[in-house]
Amino acid sequence: MKTPRIFIYRNPQFNRCPVCKGVGVLHHSRAKNMREQIIKKITFYRLYRCKECGWRGFLSTIILTTESFKAILLYLSLVFATGYIIRFFLLKFIGT
Ligand SMILES: [Zn+2]
Incomplete structure (x- = not known):
């Protein structure tokens, strides 16, 4: 990739x-x-x-180019997705 x-x-x-x-x-x-x-x-x-x-x-x-902004958006969405998944598992296995 x-x-x-x-x-x-x-x-x-x-x-x-x-x-x-x-x-x-x-x-x-x-x-x-x-x-x-x-x-x-x-x-x-x-x-x-x-x-x-x-x-x-x-x-x-x-x-910074337009490519840069696309890449930053991609990385940010990856960070948020990962954060969301981790939060989901933490809540599921550790409880509230
Ligand atoms: Zn000058």
Whole structure:
């Protein structure tokens, strides 16, 4: 069975700057506070800074496609189905 690819990795350093549209001007930026560190740790977003115009912000390191959403829906329904089955057996054999 073919496993659908959920996330397609990309390197935002090759993206255009969202402000000045410069190419090859984005560089990794350090997280300056707790909030930025948390976002960096738990999401796919990383901090970047533009060396041309000074823009600084988060850019996603992955791309989600329609295939991704289909795959996520499929996995979620599997999780819920499994949860439901486990709950059913627990209630049946252990009782309330
Ligand atoms: Zn820029």
